[in-house]
Amino acid sequence: EPEVTQTPSHQVTQMGQEVILRCVPISNHLYFYWYRQILGQKVEFLVSFYNNEISEKSEIFDDQFSVERPDGSNFTLKIRSTKLEDSAMYFCASTGPGQGGKTQYFGPGTRLLVL
Amino acid sequence: DAKTTQPPSMDCAEGRAANLPCNHSTISGNEYVYWYRQIHSQGPQYIIHGLKNNETNEMASLIITEDRKSSTLILPHATLRDTAVYYCIASSNFGNEKLTFGTGTRLTIIP
Numbered sequence: 246e247p248e249v250t251q252t253p254s255h256q257v258t259q260m261g262q263e264v265i266l267r268c269v270p271i272s273n274h275l276y277f278y279w280y281r282q283i284l285g286q287k288v289e290f291l292v293s294f295y296n297n298e299i300s301e302k303s304e305i306f307d308d309q310f311s312v313e314r315p316d317g318s319n320f321t322l323k324i325r326s327t328k329l330e331d332s333a334m335y336f337c338a339s340t341g342p343g344q345g346g347k348t349q350y351f352g353p354g355t356r357l358l359v360l
Numbered sequence: 361d362a363k364t365t366q367p368p369s370m371d372c373a374e375g376r377a378a379n380l381p382c383n384h385s386t387i388s389g390n391e392y393v394y395w396y397r398q399i400h401s402q403g404p405q406y407i408i409h410g411l412k413n414n415e416t417n418e419m420a421s422l423i424i425t426e427d428r429k430s431s432t433l434i435l436p437h438a439t440l441r442d443t444a445v446y447y448c449i450a451s452s453n454f455g456n457e458k459l460t461f462g463t464g465t466r467l468t469i470i471p
Contacts, residue, residue, distance in 0.1 A: 249403075276456050288404060288447075288461040300456040336403045340456075347451075348394070349459055351403035 247271045249352035251337050257358045258327055266322045266355045268337030276340040277320045278349060279312065281305070281333040288336070294320065327359045362387040362450035369466040378435040380465050382448030385429040390452045393424060394459070395433045397444040404447065404461070407433065443469045 250269045258264050270277050279291040293300040294312055311323045320339075324331055334356050338349040365383040372378040384393060392411050396404040408415055408422045410431070415422045421434040435442055447464040451457050 278458065280459075280461075282401070284401075287463060288398070288459075290458040290460065293456045293458055295456050301458060303458075334401055338403075338459075347454065347457060348406055348409060350406060351396075353403045354401065356401070 249337055249339055249350055251335075251352035251355050253355060254353065255356045255358075257360065260329055260359055261326050264324050264327055264357065266324075266335050266337075266357070268320045268322070268339075268352055269318050270320055270337065270339030271341065271350060272318070274339035274341045274350075276300075276347065276349075277312075277314070278338040278340075279322045280336045280338065280351075282336065282354075283330075283333045291322070324357075327357075329359050332357055332359045362391055364448045364450055364462060366446070366448055366462065366465045368463065369468070371468050371470050372435075372438045373470050374440060375437055378433075378438040378442065378467060378469070380433040380435075380446050380448075380467065381430065382433070383430045384448070384450045387428055387450045388452075390454075391450040392452070393422065393428075393431045394449045394451055395420070395422065396447045396449065396459075396461075397442075398447070398464070399441075399444040405444075407446075438467075438469045440469050440471060443467060 252267045277294040282288045292302040334354045336354045337352045340347045394409040395407040410422045424431045445464040
């Protein structure tokens with residue numbers, strides 16, 4: 246069964262460093278998303294992406310964040326200058342073109358720790 | 361997105377049916393009811409969704425009331441691996457619609 250994959254599974258970085266989180270969505274999917282979950286808190290929406298542009302972003306997704314689909318398979322989230330409060334699980338999700346609801350399928354997540 | 365309300369926690373004996381309720385009294389006509397679960401800190405796992413008819417798949421059944429103001433997720437024969445946080449989310453069927461997660465129901469399956 247096709248699934249969303251994410252790399253790395255864990256990332257430790259120093260405050261102020263840039264990180265790139267990578268996702269490979271399900272192959273025929275057209276809509277892509279990033280969510281994050283700070284330890285013990287809710288899963289929060291960050292950004293959605295369709296047709297090579299951002300469709301919607303939350304207030305969390307400030308100028309330090311960017312997304313890109315550099316080729317036909319990868320979808321990346323870049324945090325330009327990490328802060329301690331960026332420590333969280335980051336989940337990528339994707340949705341296909343089908344009818345009857347737009348089910349989002351999530352990857353296993355990347356655990357980011359900013360020191 | 362319509363707000364959903366779920367009990368914070370529930371227990372269920374292993375092998376019994378787990379019935380998880382959700383209230384979504386402000387759901388609009390184009391919003392589906394989605395259920396996801398999250399085991400530990402893994403990625404949310406899709407379970408089932410429906411608009412107004414009851415739905416069943418290999419994981420669960422979804423019962424939606426006729427007025428669509430509430431629904432129940434049924435895990436017919438709960439196992440220890442079903443211990444997780446279960447989220448009920450109302451979302452439209454438009455592309456790019458974000459999912460708004462609440463705090464969900466923490467379901468514990470008791471051996």
